[in-house]
Amino acid sequence: MSTLLDGRVAIVTGAGRGIGRAHALELARHGASVVVNDYGVSLSGEGTGETPAESVVAEIEAMGGQAVANAADVADFAAAEAMVHQAVEVFGGLDILVNNAGFVRDRMLVNTSEEEWDAVIRVHLKGHFAPLRHAGAYWRAEAKAGRTRAARVVNTSSGAGLQGSIGQATYSAAKAGIAGLTLVAAAELGRYGVTVNAIAPVARTRMTEGAFDTSAMPEPEDNSPLVAWLASEDAGDVTGRVIEIEGGTITLENAWAHGPSRDNGTRWSATDLGPVVRDLIASAPAPEPVYGA
Known part of the structure; x- marks a missing residue:
């Protein structure tokens, strides 16, 4: 086993299957003690009665690592706080939070129900906020007590959130929100020794199978080395970044940046703006096409 993360304590959410499971195993291989979180739900978020987190804990223990399950x-909000407390109580602290949990309920925009919108936004966006909020509060308290930790957060966005994806308006909105949350959290938590980054992974999982041909897609574990490095003390100079990873290809996303502008010196007239906006669009790079367009 590697010592890259030796002595460090991690929480990985949605770690019972797929990409989350691969992350938990990879962190353990590099020496981290892992809280393996999984609520045990189906692809669309319904309860299944399964306990996949326990299976991942067993895998980690079989390789000689330390892990505990969390459901x-x-x-x-309260359960997320208790999860952070569990890491501290069982392993003596918390250094790494990998926010990965989520599910999909894909629909074209005009077919999406209110319940489907609320469920997907809740699990992805609030499901990132709640653990991050409580972990951040813990790290702030540690820093104020003179025990600043080299803390790391790795969030999970998606190409659907960065470029958009037809049939996934809700999922895309949630994943775009996670990218924005990452930027703000990085700026706010840096003073406490915390870095916050996001990955946009591409892999063959139960979320992608059936939606399109996944035969050429990387395996879930192909994304995890990047997570392990971002979780390490060596990555302390990298924060506020969104990185897309597809197997052996890593792409640093440029995110929103100011493009060409025109200053009128005073309030614009609506009837004058057509040529101005079109001129600005013509002088800017064309946006990448929405997936499925």
Whole structure:
């Protein structure tokens, strides 16, 4: 086993299957003690009665690592707080938070129900906010007590959130929100020794199978080395970044940046703006096409 994360304590949400499971195993291989969180739900978020987190804990223990299962609903504010407390109580602290939990309920925009919108936004966006909020509060308290930790957060966005994806308006909105949350959290938590980054992984999982041909897609574990490095003390100079990873290809996203502008010196007239806006668009790079367009 590697010593890259030796002595460090991690929480990985949605770690019972797919990408989250791969992250938990990879962190453990590099020496981290892992809280393996999984609520045990189906692809669309319904309860299944399964306990996949326990299976991942067994895998980690079989390789000689340390892990404990957690079945919290990560979008439940109190349960997320208890999950952070569990890491501290069982392993003596918390250094790494990998927010990964989520599910999909894909629909074209005009077919999306209010319940589907609320469920997907809740698990992805609030499910990132709640653990991050409580972990951040813990790290702030540690820093104020003179025990600043080299803390790391790795959030999970998606190409659907960065470029958009037809049939996934809700999922895309949630994942775009996670990218924005990452930027703000990085700026706010840096003073406490915390870095906050996001990955946009591409892999063959139960979320992608059936939606399109996944035969050429990387395996979930192909994304995890990047997570392990971002979780390490060596990555302390990298924060506020969104990185897309597809197997052996890593792409640093440029995110929103100011493009060409025109200053009128006074309030614009609506009837004058057509040529101005079109001129600005013509002088700017064309946006990448929405997936499925």
